[in-house]
Amino acid sequence: MNRYAFSFAGTEISALPSGALHWPAEACLVVSDLHLGRSERYARRAGALLPPYEVEETLARLDADIAATAARMVICLGDTFDDLQAAELPEPRALLLARLMAGRRWVWIEGNHDPGPVGLGGEHRAELALGPLRFRHIAAPGARAEISGHYHPKLRLAGQSRRCFLVGGARVILPAYGTYTGGLGAEDPVLCDLMGAGAVAVLTGTVARPVPMPGKGRRG
């Protein structure tokens, strides 16, 4: 299997090569920072015109992950939509999303890009506690057993840049799942401070591959 399985706060969870987190005991799939509708937002601002197909692309990957893990529950860790206007999905995409949501528990965690409620069904939470784990958008300093997103971490290794999970004793930070998203280097002091010593970065790609988290002063 190409996933990276690890123990965290008394649970057994896996980082998938796609950038989703899988918690088999709860049949739960966690994704973060889908940033759906980024192309429309740019187009509305008369900036770079990106074609509108990225929503389908992102949802198609999510569809595949849900199918592969047979997830009964999905948690989106915020910044699912680029802004509220983007959340008004046109018909075919709204249907695609509705199909994914049908028959499973679906939790939207609020992000900094999509703070308000959206008319798509599912539960809306600022945070969610489930078993020993606590899910929120932005990591809270000092928290424990926490799963979050927001930073879009990535890492350069052997001349290649990949999105990555950051896995430490106290928290896991997920990579961005969306198609058009930039990122923050894992060697950034903000991330180093959050993760502390001994953390591992798990590269996405064809195989979820763990490497030591680059400390301050060392670049990957």
Place this chain on the structure above:
Amino acid sequence: MRALPAPFSDWFSARGWSIHPHQRALLDRAADPALLLIAPTGGGKTLAGFLPTLAELADGARKGLHTLYISPLKALAADIRRNLTVPVTEMGLPIRIEDRTGDTSYTKRRRQRADPPHILLTTPESLALLLSYEDAPRIFAGLGRVIVDEVHALAESKRGDQLMLCLSRLQSLAPGLRRVGLSATVEDPGAIARFLARHPDPCAIVHADPGPDPDIAMLTTEAAPPWAGGGGRYAIPEVLAAIRRHRITLVFHNTRAQAELFFRDLWLANEDGLPIAIHHGSLAREARERVEAAMVAGELRAVVCTGSLDLGIDWGDVDLVIQVGAPKNVKRLVQRIGRANHRYNAPSKALLVPANRWEVVECQAALEAVKDHDLDGDPRGPGPRDVLCQHILVAACSGPFEADALYREVTSAGPYAALKRADFDACLDFCATGGYALKAYDRWQRLMVRDGRWTLRDPRAARDIRMNIGTITDAEMVKVRWQNRMGGAPLGEVEESFASTLTPGETFLIGGQVVRFVGLRELALEVAPAPGREPKIAVYSGTKFSTSTQLSERILRMLQAESWPDLPAATAEWLNLQREVSRLPAPDRLLVESFPAEGRAHLCIYGFMGRAAQQTLGLLLTHRMEELGLNPLGFVSTDYATLIRGLDPVTDAAALLDREGLRAGLGSWLAGNAVMKRTFRNVALVAGLIARNLPGARKSGRQATFSSDILYDTLRRYDPDHLLMQVTREEAMRGLVNFGRIEAMLDRVGGRIDHLTLPRVTPLAAPLFLEHGRVPVEGAARERLLAETAERLMAEAGLG
């Protein structure tokens, strides 16, 4: 033969001049609908072009625009205005001459539209802009002649295609319009004539006396040229000595970066303090104009330059041209040599300086080609459709048009004579809707039919269209200037992609000075002087020309000789050694070598296809090796060979080089490559799919690249037959991708592949190890290295 009108014969005789036969011929054939003059530099070409105009305007009876002169360079338009004003004033002719370029003031341009001069000197882009105005029919109604200068240079690019479409428009506005083309010596004058003339009008070709053969040789130097690299800095003592022996020397380089490095080292060695300047396209206009003025005033002994001095302007007293680096192209070499000695019937003097040992061979081949008058050039295909799309949009700006009429007009332009109606309609549809996959966006729906005529859906779109006129799609540039406390004066510009790699404190060379990057302010790079610091980087990835097909073939033939008495001993020994340990490449065979080096397997393919095609071959072959599990790591290409390194050796090169496999690779995998994306970006800019200048918001080059890359990926997946994808694939046959030359190489070789397995690096392959510009391959080998690195790091950290 008509008598020369009195003011002209008096003027000529007052100077003790007599009219050249080709100038006479152009006067005699002034009524021809199209004429092409082929003349060497300094042959009185421009005057020949203008004499019929001056004769027709001499009686002062004419009002309004009579002659349009078009040159590829703004500077040339201004220069010709000055040069033409002299005889006109001296003969007392009642003729108003003005130039109009991007540099002309707004007020002056407005006045020119209201009250055009007799003779207007302009560029293709300024002409297209003029034609986009609603009053174009009034401005051009009485136009009698159009003179296209340096038509050989224009005919090589989309600028020429656009110009010919503009001429077809002009011809409709002024049906009696006569065309004259002025060209340097070219390999196929007939092709230029067909390009220029209204289809199917005839176009007579007038040949001026080509003058004596140039005096050209290779510079002999104390130090032998290095094994690899460019720049020719080893030859600086001899170059300085040559400059000292001549009045004015032009030192040509193939790239701006090389010119900068050479100029810096030349100054370090210039103990006599000879006045030497630098001139290239990335320098600020002010800097270039200073150099040009000093040159005209005779204050300089040498100018280190690039193609920016290839065309046009008469520098007077240049008596030596030095070409540093292999000329790559014989025709361009001959034209550069012509810059020396502008006096008619005096031989031009030139020296070639090979930058490395391989270029010694290439320079020798080029010398022989010049002696044999064997000019090179690849025939250009029909006019590209992205240019046509722009033309359609520009036509809509000037007013509603009927599709039938515009189609007839377009097919009267030489490059579009064979354009099918269906292709024209597809271009029109693209301009109207953006094409299938992009129909959802209003922005790309720009034309609509009203009362049977095509018109702009939103007249305000005309502003955007006008701002994007032109077919020059250079990389986005960022201005460089001194920081404010240094006065803030402009120095020039660098490519945005280069600028984005700079961090404050890093140094680079511009205008011959080492500067330190201070910061980015108002979209300009601010720099401070950093004299004496070693410039860490000096990159403007200016045009890298590929060695021409004809020159490459000549080199291959040369390699078949028994011995090379004309080559320097070091180079001849090197070739002999290659013959001993391996083989020398041959015209009708393909040499492929496999050998281990630096702990990796290497494969070297001597295709002699020029840098662009060798680069494409590298991309295609490494992809095939990836599929076959041969774990390629990367490759490097030069004009003559591609060297691939990988984890596993290749045993069957012939299978790798299978034509169908390569074609399939071009269709599928290469289609996703950055080179193809860049090709698409250029096409999308020309066709108006993406904008160069959005009013009010400057879009950075990176943003433009970003969105054009994503547009490309989208079209590839959802609309692969989109018009612009078709154009991109056509462009891929030449230019950056140049798959056409890979096909030609396979034809030439016809399956005769010599694959040699050798114990170590061969003499001919050795320089490739020193080449810059290695391309890494993203694939299983990288994944393997990544996995190894990850495991090692985990183990070291005690986490494994």
